[in-house]
Every structure is written in C-alpha cells, then in structure tokens.
Amino acid sequence: MRFELTLFQGRAGDHNDLAMAGARSLAIAMQTLLKGELAVIGTPKPALNMNWDVELESARSELAQLQARINDIYARGWRPLSATSRCAASIATLPAVVRHHPDACVVWFDAHADLNTPLSTTSGYLGGLALSASLGLWESGFGNGLSFGNVVLIGQRDMDPFELEVMRDHNIKHIPPNASITEVLREAIDGRSVYVHLDCDVLDPGIVPTDYIHDGGLSLNDLREAMIVIGEHSVIGIEVAEFQDAWAPGGGPVSPSPLLEALLPAIFSR
Template structure:
C-alpha cells in the first residue's frame, strides 16, 4: 500500500511558535528519505496562547482543510504519514480515520491522555481535549467516530483525576514507560489495524524539544521497539505531533532525523 505525506502548518492551540517549523522540518526530512514532497495544509500564524474556545475557532478553517486532506488520502487507499504540529490537530484527523477505518485502534503515545472535556479542563488548553472529542466525550464540530474501547494509551504519566477515573472505569489499556512494552502492546492491539499518534513529550526530556517535559518517559530505543511491534499489524497511519524545531525561540534548529530513525519500522513498512 502506498503512503501519502502531509504537513500541517496552521494554528492548533499553540503555546509558542516552535511546532509549526518543527512539522515543516519533519516533512523536509521525510521528503529527503522518500523523494516525495508532502502536501502542506494551512498557513503559519503566530501563537495566540488563549483558551480552548478561541483557539478552536481560530484553527477551524485549517483543521477542516486537514480533515478534507485525510479523507482524500484514505479514500485513495493510502497509508497516511503526517506531521501535525500540535495534538489538537487530532480533532480533525481522527474522525477521518474512523470514517475510513472504523475497526482501527488508536495507539496514543503521549505523556498526557488528552481525554479532558471543556467541562472539566483545568488548563483550558485545546490540546488537552484532543482525544476526547474523537471518542465522543464532547462535540468539537469536527466529528467523532471512535469508541473508548478503541484507545490504547502508551507512556502517559501526567494524568488529571477525571482522566484517571475514565481510564479505570472503562478499562482503557494504559501501558506505562517501564512496562513490557511489546507484550502489552500486542495484547492491547489484539490484532486490530493501528493508527498511531505520537506526541514527542512521551519521550524522556532532553531527547527532542517539546512544549512539555515530564521525567520518566520513553527512550528512542523504546519507541523503536514499540514501532516494530506495531508494524507487525496493519498500520493505517501515523501522525507525529509536538516536535519543536529548537530548544528555545530563536535557537539552533534541531534535526528530526533521530526521531524518524526510531519510527523507521513504521515509516519503512511496505
């Protein structure tokens, strides 16, 4: 199955202006590896850094364009490989995945679960609501389509009480960084097709620049091991979020190549 490459360049609840060029850098690196230029969706704009409602309204035109791109990719029978800048872009991508691959599970690599709703969020951050809307916990305006039993959480270690209770009540698989990653992934995926979301803050701080840093994360080798396990299944797509192109604003650009090397079992899957 052929792959289609996409880079999101619009606003998506950004706290700063480092993830849009980060996504562009991933797209450029993938183009060097594959010889295929990615489709660019959205136009870079400065971060607003305001509450979720204003952020969603500002992002909506670009998010709708991203959803249309994903629908086209999946309708054409391709595997989607995307650099999505921020986790909030999943508000648009996951409903498209659900439409075309309704039996898939979402393997969500992140230090957060992003399962908060507007009613319970304490931060007001749009990204913290990113998985909750596609599984029907609130209405974003971009649709849903997945159920809670289609989520597999990997690496989460900064969970709010609402999320902890939700995970426990619905027995959502939660694979922690020090777990037997391969065995637990296989059990949780249970032979289903996989759509993988990667928030780079699932990694231990200091490996790549991210907006959040929480100790006790995965190593690049852990990530590669997980990707090898996932690649043994049907993979319908991969989205890479929250890679910032520098450690500080105006800092030296950081190469995404080590990250892409860790993702190689999926990126190179034929």
C-alpha cells in the same frame, strides 16, 4: 498501500511558534526519506496561547482542510503520514480515520491522556481535549465515532483525576512508560490494524525539544521497539505532533533524524 505526506502549518492551540517550524523540518525529512510529494495545509501564524474555545475557532478552517486531506487520502486507498505540529490537530484527523477504518486500533503515544473536556479542563489547553473529542466526550464540530476499546495509551504519566476516571470507567488500555512495552503492546493491539499518534513529549526530556517536560518518559530505543511491534501489523497511518525545532525561541535548529529513525519500523511495515 503507500504513504502520502501531509504537513499541517496552521494554528492548533499553540503555546509558542516552535512546533510549526518543527513540523516543517520533520515533514521535509519524511519527504527526503520517502521521495514523495508533500501537501501543505495551513499557513504559519503567531501563537495565540489562549483558551481552548478561542483556539478552536481560530483553527477551525484549516483543521477542516486537514480533515478533508485525510479523508481524500483514504478514499484513494492510501495512508497518511503527517507532521501535525500540535496534538489538537487530532481533533480533525481521528474522525477521518474512524470513518474509513472504524475497527482500527489508535495507539496514542503521549505524556498525557488528552481526555479532558471543556467542562473538566483546568488549564484550558486545546491539546488536552484532543483525544476526548473523537471519543464523543464533547462536541468539536469535526465528528467522533472512535471506540474506547480501540484506544491504547502509551507513556502517559501526567494525568488529571477526570482523565483517570474516564480511563477506569471505559477500561481504556494504558501502558505506562516503565512497563515492558513490546509484549503488552502486541497483546493490546490484538491483530488489529493500527493508526499511530505520537506526541514527542512521550519521550524522556532532553531527547527532542517539546512544549511539555515530564520526567520518566520513553527512550528512543523504547519507541523503536514499540514501532517494531506496530510494524508487525497493518499500519493505516501515522501522525507526529509536538516536535519543536529548537530548545528555546531563537535557538539553533534541532534535527528530527533520530526521531524519524525510531519510526522506521512502522513506516516500512508490511
């Protein structure tokens, strides 16, 4: 199965406008690498930087288009490789993954667990609700069905008490950034097919521009080693979020090439 490329350019709870441009830069690099067609979903608009409910309603139409795109890719027997700007796009993508691959392992690279709900969130940030929606902890309107047992969290180091409670109560596998990733990850995947979600803030600050900055993250070599393990399995899709194209508004563009190179073992998996 080959990958089909998707670039999501709509709003998804953005704090600023840098990830829309970053997603485009990353998608073009992916297209150059794979020499395939690139489908563009949504149109860039200025960030709203508002509460999760306002952001979700603003994004709903284009997220529905993104979900339809992922469903279509799977229905034709191919795999999605997506640049999705913000993590909140996963509210639409993950239910499509589960619909076609209900037993797949979702490996969630992120500095955060994104397991908050509308009732637990203290920030009101839509991205902080991105994974919990597909787990059925709240109703987004895009579906759910993801099993807690099919989630592996990697690199989380900024979690709220509610998220820690969810992780404990549902026995969600968590590999912290200071762990020996390879063997633990291989054991956690346990031979299953894998869908990869990568939020770039899982990396140590200063490696690539992201919205959130938390010390103690993964190195690019850590990420590549994890992708080697993932590449030993059937990779059914990859989405990359939160790559910003500059360190600050008005700054010069930052190349996504080092990030993309770290992903190659999973992209060119068996």
